[in-house]
Amino acid sequence: MTVISFQEHFDEKIDKDQTIEPKDWMPEDYRKTLIRQISQHAHSEIVGMLPEGNWISRAPTLRRKAVLLAKVQDEAGHGLYLYSAAETLGISRDEMYAQLHSGKAKYSSIFNYPTITWADMGAVGWLVDGAAIMNQVPLCRTSYGPYARAMVRVCKEESFHQRQGFEIMLNLSKGTEVQRKMAQDAFNRWWWPSLMMFGPPDAESPNTENSVRWRIKRFTNDELRQKFVDVTVEQAKILGLTVPDKDLKWNEERGHYDFGVIDWAEFKNVVKGNGPCNRQRLETRKKAWEEGQWVRDAAMAHAEKRKARKASAASTLAEANAA
Ligand code: BYC
Numbered sequence: 001m002t003v004i005s006f007q008e009h010f011d012e013k014i015d016k017d018q019t020i021e022p023k024d025w026m027p028e029d030y031r032k033t034l035i036r037q038i039s040q041h042a043h044s045e046i047v048g049m050l051p052e053g054n055w056i057s058r059a060p061t062l063r064r065k066a067v068l069l070a071k072v073q074d075e076a077g078h079g080l081y082l083y084s085a086a087e088t089l090g091i092s093r094d095e096m097y098a099q100l101h102s103g104k105a106k107y108s109s110i111f112n113y114p115t116i117t118w119a120d121m122g123a124v125g126w127l128v129d130g131a132a133i134m135n136q137v138p139l140c141r142t143s144y145g146p147y148a149r150a151m152v153r154v155c156k157e158e159s160f161h162q163r164q165g166f167e168i169m170l171n172l173s174k175g176t177e178v179q180r181k182m183a184q185d186a187f188n189r190w191w192w193p194s195l196m197m198f199g200p201p202d203a204e205s206p207n208t209e210n211s212v213r214w215r216i217k218r219f220t221n222d223e224l225r226q227k228f229v230d231v232t233v234e235q236a237k238i239l240g241l242t243v244p245d246k247d248l249k250w251n252e253e254r255g256h257y258d259f260g261v262i263d264w265a266e267f268k269n270v271v272k273g274n275g276p277c278n279r280q281r282l283e284t285r286k287k288a289w290e291e292g293q294w295v296r297d298a299a300m301a302h303a304e305k306r307k308a309r310k311a312s313a314a315s316t317l318a319e320a321n322a323a
Pocket of ligand 1: 036037040041042044045048049075106107108109110128129132133135196197198199200204205206207208211221271
């Protein structure tokens with residue numbers, strides 16, 4: 001019988017595309033990378049509810065309100081699946097919340113931009129959820145089982161989100177001149193931040209090499225960004241909107257669109273906490289957490305009461321059996 005080390009067994013599973021499960025041995029750096037990525041992803045879903053939540057009370061029709069409400073609720077659900085997946089790696093939900101509320105944890109840069117018109121609901125759905133799908137579909141095959149399984153459901157819901165955003169943009173772009181201008185303005189403001197969502201260029205991405213080797217990431221940041229540009233430029237043509245990039249050009253040789261230079265200084269500034277809405281997002285999130293304390297207390301009291309009732313019923317039964 002050949003005896004192999006834990007490391008060899010782990011490597012073999014990765015090479016064979018088998019999932020790593022919570023009770024399997026895993027290198028400490030693999031565990032840390034996953035906690036980092038999954039918790040950041042969960043925080044992004046939770047903070048990501050805020051820019052759209054802002055428009056629930058002002059949606060133009062009852063149908064739009066119901067759809068937007070469902071979308072924002074889905075995002076809360078995504079956050080919860082992801083926190084649960086991260087918990088299987090040995091971090092508690094309270095620790096993750098504390099990291100978010102103290103400003104130590106990162107969440108996606110995109111949610112630090114304001115949603116100032118109704119067209120922003122279209123642009124967020126179309127572009128932000130579109131970018132999210134591009135990034136997250138490959139994560140359905142990520143090497144860590146609980147993360148991969150959570151992503152399957154997340155992606156189904158994200159694709160509904162993307163379509164509702166595209167539909168808003170389609171209606172506006174085929175509407176009055178004012179509506180068309182509103183759609184173009186939202187596109188102009190969300191295009192570049194959406195490209196930044198994929199993370200820094202590969203040459204400046206400290207985590208990509210290991211994550212690709214461990215099959216956490218199936219594609220690099222630049223590969224996914226390029227796929228997103230190629231798909232979205234075609235969709236903009238259907239909408240009759242202009243991509244706000246004068247350097248955008250189809251490159252016959254590469255079979256891809258070439259696009260302009262991303263303002264990475266802006267990205268770094270937003271990630272550092274200095275974007276247009278960073279402070280507001282964190283304060284709103286902390287306020288919601290503090291004001292929700294009574295709900296958590298009530299849920300705990302209810303759970304304790306049920307536990308006590310069950311224990312007393314079990315002891316009555318045991319006494320009856322003994323008699
Ligand atoms: N914003 O080495 P890199 C959603 C950080 S939610 C802020 O390339 P990695 C949705 C990165 O964390 C969208 N920070 O990192 C919700 C790292 O810092 P640390 C969220 C960013 O992890 C509601 C440093 O930069 N999606 O879809 O290999 C409504 C160097 O980067 C960003 C996910 O989280 C950013 N954009 O690659 C609608 C998907 N980019 O941690 C939609 C899962 C990078 O070393 N996550 N940084 O201090 C991933 O796929 C990867 O984590 C990333 C980054 C591609 C985002």
